[in-house]
Amino acid sequence: MNSTTLFLAAVVLLSCLGNAQAMDRSELGDVLKTIPPNGPFWKYGTLVMRRRTKKAGMAPVVFAHWSHRARYTCRVCHLDLGFSMRAGDTGISRAQYTAGKYCGACHDGVTAFGVQDGEPSLCARCHMKDTQALEASFETFAAPLPIAGFGNGIDWAGALKSGRVSPRNSLSFAAPSMPLPEKLHLPMKLSTAAPRSDVTFSHEDHFSELDCSSCHPDIFNIKKKGTVDFSMDKNIFGNYCGACHMRVAFPMNDCKRCHSYMSNFSGF
Incomplete structure (x- = not known):
């Protein structure tokens, strides 16, 4: 069985357990379509938002996480600007955008392009009828960054540590609300039910882009x-x-990123 078949088989088995809360099965299916080798690298982490745009008769909003996270840490959007960490929870409206909230905090026509005046040519920068230009820009964007075998093919942790990306951690250049407690600098070893699959978790790596309140x-x-x-x-x-x-x-089929002792296993 190839890697795609094994991963899908695992997901079907897990779906039968009935423990899903954050995503239903159809949503999970949509996510799996974007995970290589099922989908191209540029598509992983790219959100297509059409719930409100369809009612307004406009093309869906296509948001590429990869183009933003090179400029800003996750903390900026998911703490300073108030975007929920869970998909679909925030519910952005055009009125909020033009008032300078959410995307409008940067897309004001000064920091980044804005559409406050309703200029159609700029609306199309987000409301995309096709994604050809976005796909082409990803190749150029990813070329100088370290390679990973999963997700969108970019080793973001490596890019951050090597200085190849230097994202801002706040829109106001302020320091995070609190430093990482000293006892959390060392990686945590978490046991699991399966032998030789203990998890190594680094608060330090996550805190470089997030805030404690992002998860807790x-x-x-x-x-x-x-x-x-x-x-x-x-x-x-x-x-x-x-x-x-x-x-x-990086997605769940990149098993060894967390289960470092699974030396004979490279993913579903």
């Missing part, structure tokens, strides 16, 4: 035994780690 308490409850139902199938359906690692950050 909405995604991970920090109370003792607050995540007793944490499991791989919950992750696959977009809960816990899967809130990011099934949509934007």
Whole structure:
């Protein structure tokens, strides 16, 4: 069986467990279509938002995480600007945009292109009838960045540590609200039910782009035994780690990125 077949078989098995909360099966299917080798690299982490645009008779908004995260850390949008970490939770309106909220905080015609005056040629920068230009720009964008075998083919952690990308951590150039506590600088070793599959988790790596409130308490409850139902199938359906690692950050079929001892296994 090839890698795609194995991954899909695993997902079908997990869907039968009935533990999905963050995504339903159709949503999970849409996500799987974007994960290489099912989809091209540029498409992973690229959101197509059409729920409101369809009613307005406009082309869907196509948002490429990869083009933004080279300029800003995840913290800027998901803390400073208030975008939910869960897909579909925020519900942006044009009125909010033109008032300088959400995307409008940068897309004001000064920091980045804006459409406050309703100029059609600029509207098409986000409301895309086709994605050919976006696809072509990804090749140029990704060329100087370190390569990864999963997700959108870019090793973002490596790019950040090597200085190939230097994203701003705040729109106001302010420092994060609090430093990372000293005891969290060392990686955490988390045991699992399966042998030789312990998880190594780095708060430090995540804090370089996020804030404590990005994960706690909405995604991970920090109370003792607050995540007793944490499991791989919950992750696959977009809960816990899967809130990011099934949509934007490296996907769940890049197993060894977390399960470093799975030396004979390279992914579903």
